[in-house]
Amino acid sequence: MTHEALSWMRRFHVRQQQLHxxxxxxxxxxxxxRNVIMSAAQEEFFARALQEKLRDVVANGRTGKADIHIGELNRELECKLTTPLKETGAINFNTDYATLSAKGSLDYLYVISSANFQKFCVLHFSNLTTNDFRSPSMGSRGKAAMIKRKGMQKCNVLWGEVETQNDRAIVRLQAELIAKRLGLNHDVVDAQTRMAVIESALEKDVDFVTGAPLRSRRRCAMRKMRNRLRTKPARLGMKFDSDAIRIQEKIKAIRIRPAQYSFILKGLTKK
Structure with missing residues (x-):
């Protein structure tokens, strides 16, 4: 359904480009x-796609009327189309605050499009209320911005992907911890192997590098190397434990931080 509606919208966009x-x-x-013109197409084409699954679906969009009314479910669906800002890439989900206040709660269908209208992310929000939006600021003409950490809890992703920057940061830190664990294992095995080689050479009283008979100065140096290698695993373990505590503390701090979302737009595949 979503793929079908987006395909119609993209074809309509191509025709509009040609006309303009x-x-x-x-x-x-x-x-x-551009999005003002395409918003009407969004309402019409998603209504058509819904009509294939549900009864009594009407696209209206007139002032005071729902963009899409689904009679079978007795639900109203507000349609919004947005594009990441050129300067920052930020994505804003806005609504008319007065309308939402009057309705009490509404479902929303937000379509995020790329600048060239080739990639999309489609989000369906259920039962959003004014509590999910900031109060309109002066000069916003009654438009209110969604508080994403609240609104995203009521979101169903229909196209594209959504991930939190928090999750990505945690994945990076977990990967760093795994890499340090693997590095620790490698360094411990290396130290133990080198120590075994030196101990064997000391027992035979030969240089572990050249195989030549040992002289007292070289024998003393090899014993010092062996002793350092003997304690190296413990020192490496302490360093790893310190790093692991630091990384886990970072992960804990990120988990309690308000979520910051990234929206991944996806192109349309041919059917």
Whole structure:
């Protein structure tokens, strides 16, 4: 259903580009104006896709009316289209605060599109309320921004992927911890192997490098090397334990930090 609606939207976008080009108008560079035109297509095409699964689906979009009304479920669906900001890549989920206040709660269908309208992420939010949005700021014309750490708890991803920067940071730290553990194992085995070689050479009273008979100065140096290697695993273990505690503390701090989300847009595959 989602793939079908997005495919229709993309075809509509191509036709709009062709039409605007005919009149020497750039359709793509101003995302805001482009998305206003494409929002009507979003409502219409997602309604058509829903009609294949559900009864009594109507796309309206007039002031005071739901963008899509699903009679069979007695649900209203608000449709929003957004594109990452050029300057920062930030993605904003906005709503009309007064409408949401009057309705009490609403379902939302947010479509995030790439600048060229080739990749998408589609998110369905259930039962959002004004508690999930910030109060409108001065000059926002009644538009309120979603508090993502609240709203995302009510989100179902229909297309693309969503991940938290917190999770990515934790994965990186866990990978670092594993790498340090593997490094510790390697260094301990290396130290034990070298110590065994030196001990064997000392028993035979030969140089472990050249095989030549030992002189007193070289014998003393080899004994010092053996003694350092004998204590090296313990020293390496203490260093690893210190690093592991530091990494685990970082992971704990990230887990309690408010989530920061990344939205991964996905292209359309041919069916």
């Amino acid at each position: 080009r005919e009149f020497n108008i750039d359709f793509v560079s101003n995302y805001g104006r």
